[in-house]
Amino acid sequence: MRIRGLRKSYQVSGRCLEVLKGLDLDVAEEGITVVLGRSGCGKTTLLRLIAGLETADSGEKITFSSKEREKEDNGKEKIGVIFQEPRLMPWLTVEKNILFGVKRKQQDRKKLSGLLELTGLTGFEKARPSQLSGGMQQRVALARALAYEPDFLLMDEPFAALDYFTRGQMQQELLRIFQTEKKGILFVTHSIEEALTVGTRIVILENGICKKSYDLGSLPFPRDLMSGEMLKIKRELIEQIEEER
Ligand SMILES: Nc1ncnc2c1ncn2[C@@H]1O[C@H](COP(=O)(O)OP(=O)(O)O)[C@@H](O)[C@H]1O
Ligand SMILES: [Mg+2]
Incomplete structure (x- = not known):
């Protein structure tokens, strides 16, 4: 999935709130790409735009790779969405x-x-x-x-409302399902631990753009977040996000 120059703003009590300010992002077809960012940074807005539930102010049309695969009758990509609440x-x-x-x-x-x-x-x-x-x-x-049978799965903080233990169990189940189904997943969260647990790549969303990306594809699952290597990445992520304040 390829996103270029994505812009979105909202009118809030007569003022223009710029949420996405020319965001570029590539999402791998196989892998769990995690978009990590503070509350209110525009994660849900980004997912809603990709899912077509919202229209962008400007930016290239969001495109998908041309790899041949079964598509819906109208030839459009099939996108599945999972929200924070089960709905x-x-x-x-x-x-x-x-x-x-x-x-x-x-x-x-x-x-x-x-x-x-x-x-x-x-x-x-x-x-x-x-x-x-x-x-x-x-x-x-x-x-x-x-x-x-979506080509892509969008997940918007799907486990945020669950207790600590259930959340951990669901993260492991997601990884198990991901390994069977081999789908491209775009997973949004504000939790650094969750990003490190499920991500093959972590992208930091801040100030309306994707600020930095970390490739974790070489780190096997399940991950030990207490290991030296993971703690080092965690520290880097915290520093990146804190810097913005
Ligand atoms: N429909 C809307 N109308 C006005 N403002 C909105 C709307 N949806 C989101 N916003 C604002 O856009 C910003 C980003 O929201 P959101 O994408 O939900 O953030 P996140 O999911 O990262 O917490 C917030 O400041 C929010 O108040
Ligand atoms: Mg949200």
């Missing part, structure tokens, strides 16, 4: 939530059982969202996004 339909069962956006002819039981297994939800297909824990609800949201 499930409370009146639908888990399985109906998962298959909600899938065309009827593609709805087969094998696909559903594969997704339930992948996300650890086997046995809960008839449950309703209110009967599930927060972590399980977010797994349903993940299964729903995967059911759509």
Whole structure:
């Protein structure tokens, strides 16, 4: 995915708030690219623009590599989005939530059982969202996004509302799923620890642009954040983000 010169501003009580100021970013097709930045730096705005939920003020059209792959009927890239909250339909069962956006002819039981297994939800297909824990609800949201078979997955602080332990477990599950599915993932977070846990690349978003990028592709998973190497990167990231204040 290639983004060039992306600009976005909002009008807030008669004043113009510039959020993205000519942002350039390349996102690898295979890998977890983490966009890391403070609250309010424009991470959600960036994801909404990529997902087409918002229109940019200016900038080149966001393009995707021409690699041949199965595309939707209209030839557009398929993008799956996972938000901070699960956003499930409370009146639908888990399985109906998962298959909600899938065309009827593609709805087969094998696909559903594969997704339930992948996300650890086997046995809960008839449950309703209110009967599930927060972590399980977010797994349903993940299964729903995967059911759509997206080329890219956009994740907006998907584990931020979960407790420490569930969050850690979900991060490991994401890595496991990523290794099976091999999708390009753009993962947004304000947590340095989370970025270091799941990222094959970390990009710092600050002042409306991508300020610095770290390639972590050579560091294997699972990562020990207490190791000397990881602590060194962590310190560098903190320094980069603090510098901006
Ligand atoms: N629809 C909107 N109208 C006005 N201002 C907005 C809107 N959406 C976001 N903003 C502002 O844009 C800035 C970036 O927001 P956001 O992208 O949500 O940041 P982040 O996700 O990094 O916390 C914030 O200052 C926010 O208040
Ligand atoms: Mg946000």
